[in-house]
């Protein structure tokens with residue numbers, strides 16, 4: 111079985127790899143992160159202004175996310191020596207509001223056991239691991255070691271799990287000398303991306319792990335010793351599963367809860383390539399069982415992969431905070447940015463909504479995002495053919511919020527188009543007859559860096575049979591995130607226009623678009639201007 115879509119990449123990086131035991135081995139931590147990100151001004155072409163990007167170099171999946179004492183931690187797959195994928199480290203950033211991030215020194219370096227692939231982190235309140243110093247709770251990171259030599263030699267056990275801990279609130283990390291803590295005896299080569307959580311009822315840690323075309327669950331009293339619990343998959347599925355997550359969400363209006371299993375799928379995503387899916391079901395502490403016909407896409411765009419959630423976040427059990435990698439393995443390494451590659455989605459709040467077809471997860475931007483809004487530019491409530499929105503905002507960096515009066519809207523389709531003088535355009539369309547929204551980036555900017563990127567448009571089902579439809583559209587230089595129907599349908603796409611989009615036109619086809627309310631807000635940058 112060959113499961114990695116990127117085998118050549120792994121082999122290439124073997125040649126590049128300089129995976130010694132720590133900071134002395136490659137660039138020093140401070141040259142790529144934290145204080146000395148000197149050359150980066152965060153104003154390069156295509157640099158997002160309110161989404162997290164590393165100051166420089168390659169980033170993929172979000173990793174090791176936890177909240178502790180007012181700080182949100184975000185680690186990520188990081189290769190400091192290049193803008194393409196390579197020997198993986200965990201980069202690290204910290205924020206008090208999920209928006210303004212401060213890069214920290216690299217948290218985890220590759221070592222003799224291998225590269226540091228994706229994983230999670232937990233706040234070990236009860237000090238079950240014994241790593242605590244008696245004052246602060248230890249934070250334990252659980253990650254996959256990927257041994258490139260073993261992979262090259264054709265072994266089937268070159269991915270295994272390791273742990274590291276921090277006793278200074280995530281500032282420095284020590285790898286556990288007893289690593290690996292979970293070896294791969296499954297005979298399946300893909301054995302990675304552990305997401306760990308504390309299961310109250312059974313008083314133990316549970317790990318959900320992606321194992322090729324399914325997940326396996328393991329349990330542990332102390333994060334060091336793991337026993338197999340169960341597995342979950344779909345009969346006949348041959349796609350590669352990655353980056354799972356498992357958590358409880360309260361059912362709306364009830365004290366009961368359901369469990370949600372997030373799984374990223376490396377092929378045949380909703381917009382081609384990679385995408386994040388989920389199952390809603392039940393978990394009894396040992397086994398996860400999905401509700402019938404419950405695999406759904408968390409996002410219908412091309413660019414929300416490896417979406418996982420924060421441990422210990424102060425949001426109550428009706429909600430869950432998460433973030434995704436805003437790219438797609440089909441072209442992530444070819445997109446036209448220079449100093450860095452890839453951004454994260456805006457952090458999102460997940461919750462359960464009951465629908466005719468069972469439960470769905472709604473995702474909306476975290477409330478803090480509205481704090482970046484500048485002065486509102488109000489839109490007229492009736493829009494005929496087309497209307498160019500003008501005022502004190504840049505279409506390239508704004509929050510467009512509409513509450514559509516569907517009963518009085520006579521248009522059969524409506525939407526908005528962003529464009530620049532070079533003729534690049536991005537079209538966001540809501541089609542009432544088809545109950546769909548689409549984002550068309552096929553002419554969003556200069557072609558040539560990837561064929562797959564310009565296939566499209568991408569679309570998502572949206573119920574247009576309601577009295578009103580609320581739409582939130584976040585535009586940030588090189589990305590659009592559409593949240594429709596209170597987050598029940600989402601679509602995230604990136605794009606790379608030749609110059610920033612400078613015109614925003616709202617339009618209606620076959621009638622009038624009527625709004626209860628419509629506003630555009632300029633969005634502040636999260637990056638401090640650098641001298």
Ligand code: FRU
Pocket residue numbers: 170171187198227228254302303352353416
């Ligand atoms: C997902 C993924 C993970 C793996 C990591 C390697 O994007 O392939 O399965 O741990 O990236 O960087």
